[in-house]
Amino acid sequence: MDASQIIFGLTALLIIFSALRVVTTRNMVHAALWLIVTLFGVTVLYALLQANFLAVVQVVVYVGAIAILFIFAIMLTRREIRDSGPQLNRGWLLAAFISLAVFGSLLALLYNAPVAGRLAGSLTGEDTLMALGQALVSPDAYVLPFEVASVLLLAALIGAVYVALNKKQESDQ
């Protein structure tokens, strides 16, 4: 049991617990905050996997922007601060069963997949950030998905503004 395994165990527990909390808490803001805790757990995982760039981007993008967006949305769409009534809809039992079934089938897949037992190779000396940067922009690697992603973001930006904008004009009249 070396250090990384311990850290992995702890963060795994943290992630699973906070994910369950996200899904079960009745107070929406708490759910958002628990999501943020999960995100931090995932950041730690990335750090463990020595994917530094992902870890930092995870924090900047998810925690910095998306979580806050969630909190904004939750604030804007609640009549009163505390949500009342059960947060689970009627078919939650079937949903639970289905998710367990999915989990089971994924485990089955893993059980048979040959790759599962492999160990991590050494990563000393390589500057993964430089390699990632080049992979992102070199024409024969991933420049096209990168550009398409940027277009997607632009579209989403305009879309969100447009949807919100209409509403604002209406509310102005």
Next chain:
Amino acid sequence: MNFWKDPINVAADWLKNVFTGWGLTDPYATALVYLLGAFTMVALVMLLDVFLVWIERKVVARFQDRVGPNRVGPFGLIQPFADIIKLLIKEDITPAGADKVVYNLAPVLSLASVLLLWAILPLSALVYGVDLNVAVLYLVAAGALGTLAVIMAGWSSNNKYALLGAFRTVAQMISFEIPMVVALLIPTILSGSMSLKTVVERQDIWYVILAPLGFIIFLISAIAELGRAPFDLNEAESEIVAGFHIEYSGMKFGLFYAGELLHAFTFGGFMAVLFFGGYRFFGLEQIHPLVAVFILMIKALLGYWVIMWIKYTVPRIRIDHMLAFNWKFLTPMAFALLVVTAVMHKLLSGTQPWVYALGMFLSNVVLLLAALEILRTSARNQRRQEEAALSAIAQTSSH
């Protein structure tokens, strides 16, 4: 590695040997040593924070042509401690209906986000927290944590005004994050790497000379990120009471206040590292690591002084003007600068250093002039339309 050259690492190894002696296996020992190192760093920084309170009050006084605290101890040095004691004694009130956990966690997080920054600040060639290769982005991530703390504070204090203040602060911080990220990219382009240690090492010519406009944009967005001076609208007295930390009193407010000051100083330090050569001062830093630390501290204080200077001289800007300024002027200019620097860096990379420096400097000046020119024409059009509207109203009324 003799003690004289690299005192901290020598101490660290010594300590580690002590722990292994006590029977801890190697990983645990290193983990413990890192932990201790972090503690010492935090302690020193908190001490510095106290000193900053004093500096703040003295400088503010001097700006407002008054002496500032000089009663408590020589030159008022004890005044900060007096303040701390006052805050500790004050009654700690928690508003009814506040979300206890989140309410109490908010101030801790805001201070934590500032302390996290010190991990990547290279104090000297050998003395630094950790040499992250994504240090620049780490800086932005820590900023994101600060935003989170603000929201949690605003929402958990169950106060409509706190919530509104929090929203406005968050909007401001997120908006100014983008020009800051772009401004941070410029030293990355010039030095070719994101880790601050390599930025400092490759900074033979101070980047402020190569990209003065970059420094200005970084300065403006940093001030906005802090929520101070011209952009401190959210906790301005004349606006909505005291912003998101209305309901906080006692030491919780103290934490927020200390966090804010330390954040300002940290950004002074980052300005020094990114644009003023960090701990390097024409070779003086090789003498001894502590000398390097001292040089860095001097530069950081200068940066902090500039921030305070702007704070107490520039009038407050309205929130929509501020956001408009950011989105319509600062961000486009930042992107333009990024492109220009990248292109010029590639063009001039082969030339002598002085040609390179001159070229970069001139490009920045030209860009600045162009930006100002665009600003002036749009302003003039705006004024002409206003006058036309006015004259039209005047005519109709005169009939």
Next chain:
Amino acid sequence: MATETLIWLIPLPPVLAFFLIVLFTNKNKALSHMLGVGAAGLSWLASMVVFVRALSVKHLGEHPFHASINWLPTGETWFKIGVLIDPLGAAVLFFVAWTIFMIFLYSVGYHNFGQPKGDHDRPGLPPHGATVTDAHGHKHTVPSVEPMYSRFFAFLGLFAFGMYTLVVSDNLLTLFVGWEIMGLCSYLLIGFWYGKPSARNAAIKAFMTTRIGDVFMLLGIAFLYSVTGTLSFREIFTNEELMHALGTTATPVLGLSVAGLISLLLFIGTIGKSAQWPLHVWLPDAMEGPTPVSAMIHAATMVSAGVYAVLRMFPLLSLDPATMSIVAFIGAFTALFAATIAVAQNDIKRVLAYSTISQLGFMIAALGIGAYVAAAFHLITHAFFKALLFLGSGSVIHGMEHGVLHTGNHHVDPQDMFNMGGLRKKMPITFWTFLIGGFALSGFPVITAGFWSKDEILADAWAHHHYAVFITLAVAAFLTAFYTMRQITLTFLGEPRTEEAKHAQETPWTMTAPLVVLAFFAVTYGWVGIPEHFPVLGGLVPNWFHDFVGHTLEHPPKAPEFNWVPLLTSLGVALGGLFFGWLAYRNVKAPAEDKLQISVLKNKWYFDEAYDFLFVKPAYWIAETFVYKWMDKGVLDGILHFIAYITGVIGAAIRHYIDLLVINETIGDGTANTVKWMGFNLRPIQTGRIQQYMLASFVVLIVVGAVLYYFLVMA
């Protein structure tokens, strides 16, 4: 001008007149008749010039006036048409020109040119006279002018053109063209007064019967063309081995040779045209037309065209004795047959019509027995005195109409001989010219031309031992003389039997002048053909006609040597017939007294009824019942109705079993119902709740994943 071009131009003026009258001067009566008469005059003049030039040519037979042009392209060669004037052509041209000119002049008077318009005359009906108030103010009716005056002259012009083309043409085709134009004109002129139903029926009857003959003639022409490759007379007849080939090669029909068959077919055309025995029925009815028409068409020119055609084809005919005997038989039989009918007729024009048929029978019989010159001679003389008789009867009728108008009693038929009588005092010129014509017809010895030509035929018959033909022709001649004298006595001699006869007046000069001219020819023309060894008069005048016309043939026939028997028989027959005719009818007052009014003769041996019964009724029956009722209505309509019924049934079946059942129920409504059912059952699935959709999709994911996994990985 060259004779050939002159010959080309002869037919032209009448047809020009026809078009001018029809198109332009229709309204102006004076201008129209001037145009018509002028054109006829021009043609007459041209014919006379050509006739004189023909006489002046020695041996016209060998090298006649002949010119031809390329008309129809037949592959590399051209079908040539042209004009030919040989001795026969010249002679016929002579009498045709004269008769046509006389009839043009006569019809001016006949149609009362210059008289006032009729009170209630309608075009299409004969004029009924106009009431005129003279200087003293009292009214009396005067014959009115023919309303369709210029139309009459136009048709005459067209007819003249047809006759002239027939006469001058050098080949069978243009001959046939002229033949057809004359057929058309006879139809138009018989039915001139188209208001009268009898005129209309007569025109149709004439046209149809001649048409039957023409069909066979056309067959003959086509057969000739296909065999010889040309229709020109000279090209065929001068070609010895062609004639020989025609004569010898046999044909499956009746065992005749090719030449025989062709000539027989052509002869059937002549039977139709010259109204010989089987196809004679149309000529008597053709009397419905105005008298100049009857005179010109049905006495002088048109009917003689048939004989002219046989004369032209005589060399071909003479090659086959069988056809010769058929022709002879038909000619003789028709002569006797027509004569018997003529005796019992009361209408003045009908008597003459039947006499024309019998005289034509004489000519055909002459041709049948080989008497080429005699036939031609009788053809020409007959044309003159028959035209004279007809025009005479026209002026008699015209006079009687004066009487009818005078008395106002329109029920009296101006044409019935028993209403006349004693007209010699009222119409002296008409009487004398009519008398000469009658004597010429009956063959009064020596003086009249009729005697010489008829005697010629009898002499030929006797000389060539055709005794059967000789006897029939003699009897026919006797009957001819008898009914001629009957006619003369009934109309002219004795006392006027009716009021109208008393008031009959002489006709104006335009009508009597032609009578005198024709009478002159009726007498003098005979003297041209007196046979040399005639007892008294033989040598006085050279038998010009015989050797002139004879030379048209390759080897001209010998004149028959003199024999007393034919001479005596013709003398006896002629004088006997006349005497008995006068004796029988000198005091006959009414038709009842006439012993010869035997019904069988009166009704023309019931041929009309027979034909009606044999052909017309069956034709109607076939058209009416057989084709219309049975074929059209019964069979075709039947089939159609049956098909309609069947489709109706099939349609109903399809609708009932396939359309309603299969398509509507199972396919149409069926699918609709199933879709509705499926839609109804599937609707609950679409709850609108997004989570249920995701739920369903993941269930499917798992199931499919498991299945795929099992198959792909495990197996």
Next chain:
Amino acid sequence: MIPLSWYLVLSALLFSIGLFGVLARRNAVAILLGIELMLNAVNINLASFWRYGNTAQMGGQVFAIIVFAVAAAEVAVGLALIISVYRRRKTVLAEEIDLMKW
């Protein structure tokens, strides 16, 4: 050292928890939270496959970044829609937003 299977099991578990969140929660925003969890699970997988695979091949990390971009875009548009639905329909519960067309 941590075997790859641990990461995969963890991400599978996180994925199914997210799935449960999506299927069971009534609040539309909670559904988006669930989706975020699922996307994070995917990212863990990508990063771990990158790390335990051939680290020179940056495919894993690149796709993780792209998942970040997509997630951000999706959240932005999703929340904008939910807010506009809320303004129009005054409800944010998934069950009540069940009209097929507006």
